[in-house]
Amino acid sequence: MNRLSIELPGLSLKNPIMPASGCFGFGKEYGQLYDLSLLGAIMIKSTTLEMRLGNPTPRVAETASGMLNAIGLQNPGLKGVLEGELPWLEQFDVPIIANVAGTETADYVEVAKMISQAPNVKALELNISCPNVKCGGITFGTDPEIAKELTRAVKEVSSVPVYVKLSPNVTTIVEIAQAVEAGGADGITMINTLIGMRLDQKTGRPVIANGTGGLSGPAVKPVAIRMVYEVSKAVNIPIIGMGGVTEVADIIDFMSAGASAVAVGTANFVNPFVCPQIIEQLPAKLDELGINHISELIGRSHRL
Amino acid sequence: MNRLSIELPGLSLKNPIMPASGCFGFGKEYGQLYDLSLLGAIMIKSTTLEMRLGNPTPRVAETASGMLNAIGLQNPGLKGVLEGELPWLEQFDVPIIANVAGTETADYVEVAKMISQAPNVKALELNISCPNVKCGGITFGTDPEIAKELTRAVKEVSSVPVYVKLSPNVTTIVEIAQAVEAGGADGITMINTLIGMRLDQKTGRPVIANGTGGLSGPAVKPVAIRMVYEVSKAVNIPIIGMGGVTEVADIIDFMSAGASAVAVGTANFVNPFVCPQIIEQLPAKLDELGINHISELIGRSHRL
Amino acid sequence: MIIQDRMTVTSQQQIAHNIFEMKLNGKLVGEITSPGQFVHIRVSDSFEPLLRRPISIASIDQDAGEMTIIYRAEGRGTTILSQRRAGDEVDVLGPLGNGFPVEETATGETAILIGGGIGVPPLYELSKQLTAKGVKCTHVLGFQSKDAVFYEEEFSKLGETHIVTVDGSRGTAGFVTTVMEELGNEFSTYYSCGPMPMLEAIEKMYAGKKGFLSFEQRMGCGIGACFACVCQTTEGSEKAYIKVCSDGPVFPAGVVAI
């Protein structure tokens, strides 16, 4: 028996650990370092209809136990991803979750339709929450009605299950989660980054060229755990949790909070081997906790 | 000339540094350690109409570069504060900002009316944002209309200027800021804590007895800076900024973002002398930046 | 008076499984007034980990200006502390709280001191001070297993010492109460520090006797300002909540609701 396997809509995961979108490119770079087939899945960088150049630099800044980024969805565009990125990933025994972004519904629908047909794309992740793109994006993630309609539109064209990625920059995340569930989402991924800013001491101006950036890393973990906890109590679709994971203990926390699988973002930059290391350490951790199969952890925090 | 003096509604500050509400009790404990007259002002612990016992323990938990708290507004009540706490503070040459909390408008109004008449209370801080009280509190801080009405009601009875303390747990903080400005607020204090959660590794249950707690400390500074920046561009009343201040550089950042004064919360626990130390270091820091009077820093980030 | 002192580590030694004994030198030592007081330690100059760690004072040498603390390196903060070497400086806030009242046991009387795990350290200075004034001390010290036992010899020099381990790998098998039952009630005062269930069992067993218990609670400030460390009092008390850091950590038996 594989003590780490998890079954989710569209995804047969040999373990619940996967790199988060935007923190792993399209896999090539980390593929130089270890065998990508070790991973539960891979969430690839957000793909838009047309190629995007992203924001001016500096695009990242360090903060206390965290970082800000404003990459601005730089990506080679749908065609570039379909032709230049996804085929290379086919050599690995790992399901791909394709992150879809856009500025209007039509973009999302077009990208979702095409990319969901790629043979190794087993699920979509709808990015309605990127804080670093000026128009669209963020609004989809903060208005429940719009989020629901977008989900519905994408579901209609997608050949694979659709997960919606939620923004933490809202008053009531449960409201958005329930809306996308009503719109037909097969799952939820959360959280995207918190909007933050760092100023330069000398000039007083924002360090990041874009002004604001998305906060990620260990600093945001308590907010992510709280939100996963709240949402998992309020919806009946599975959650892939993320935000500040750096070590095996964090996986236990996210799954206890209610996540069925966990993504690792920023930590890849600090420790490029973090995903395979966590996967390797999981069985011993389960032993320590007296747990047989990892799925027993899911939502532990809700039970008495 | 005092290079550090700042004039705000009701407050003649000899310097813009003050301890944040809830992180300094009513001054007695830190008063054993240094002369409280050194401070620009003191924000005392939230006061409610009746005495409150607060939440069960554990009430605090550590997180990456931050902490969670769910004290639950434990305080001796209006009468206790008026009789047992404020008179002792009169021996110091320091304006008191009285933090007012409640569960319904009538409570706020009653506490505001009475406490604003205390001789050393020079301003009120309306706590519409405490995440750790179950009813009321948090709703006031997330609905612009309700926030405006509460501000108006309190303004009517208060003998001193009224500052409103904003919650960061909202989709659009600018909306709330503009609403309280429209309600007659003389100033804004921000940010209160972000809602977060930490789970126990072994049991999977929340560490904090209350379940969720308020996240504070260096981890939240990027969020606080971003929000002060946004709000200061959108309103014409002054801001007292806070969230993660630990050292003199942070004061520069908050004022550059648009704050006219800065409060220090969690850092008092780590370094009980943090406020007087920062005050002492400020002049040298201004020299280093080539700045004559500290007020020149305010809103530097908005200028070219 | 409470001071913030950059104390110098004069020695750091592992004395049992995960248990470290650290000696610290500085003027803070001169301010300590009773055994059972604690210090609040910043384990590094970084803001991560953020909070100070409360650790009891285990022994004081006023002449040398030195104090000893004994702690378990388990979580992140205490692990970092255990990496400090002799010569390093550590930021220490203290002394904090009210310790064990030595004056409550008269010369010639007997006292029983019961400690569990990392509750054992403050009893050492207490026993030194009690025996110095002519109180006869009996020690009952409980640990998980023989790997975790420390200071057996030091306590033995001061008086009768019973070691208890949960797994029986050293001394009596079981809990401190196992030994306490055998020792009976023939003493004037009891003093105890250890985990909550142990304190509860002791208070029950010694109902009606004069006793003093030291409590633990998660802390923020450590000096009474933040209301993090409260514990509820028994119904009879006039206060509903008391603070472990500044009203305690030691309270007379019966004050805290357990």
Add this chain to the structure above:
Amino acid sequence: MIIQDRMTVTSQQQIAHNIFEMKLNGKLVGEITSPGQFVHIRVSDSFEPLLRRPISIASIDQDAGEMTIIYRAEGRGTTILSQRRAGDEVDVLGPLGNGFPVEETATGETAILIGGGIGVPPLYELSKQLTAKGVKCTHVLGFQSKDAVFYEEEFSKLGETHIVTVDGSRGTAGFVTTVMEELGNEFSTYYSCGPMPMLEAIEKMYAGKKGFLSFEQRMGCGIGACFACVCQTTEGSEKAYIKVCSDGPVFPAGVVAI
């Protein structure tokens, strides 16, 4: 191949104002292929500060399995790094990026190497490799003031070396361009590393000459996955953005829009 190595600090020395030279030993050294490559260093095992710091490789000793880095301890991360002592271990990811092409200058030809501040270090290994193959190197090294000057002697042993300081407290007063004007255009290749305005001035002054410039940019991953470190290319280029970490940090003159 890029590897993550726990390298051992064999020496740490302050060699100028705030400038440290650190020698590191480990198998990563065996993977270095060209001067100008860099490593990505985790300054402590804590997650605060979070990100790795990119630092150029200044010198390699393959026989000893040792490399030298030279860095300015200014911000939080590099200050922590400067506190590491011989015997400590440091988590190093590398070697990263594409360095200076030694093969672009033939034996017997001349090269001019221009460095500014903490852009000077990678030129040292470059000069060692160029001179070893018989290229005549001239060095123009710019610093703020005489306190900041380092490795003057080391470079002088390899070839003609001009020191320039902004305040004139050592060598020529002014900028590297002041000296470059005097040296003229009689060389085959130029190589440079330093602040952006310096690179810009050099590219202008040597327009049409064969040159290679090393760029800096804020980084996330350091290996090409996060798109943090891009810089814009000039209009002629087929790519709009290139990555400093994996496409660079060294680019032929004219590729990057500056």
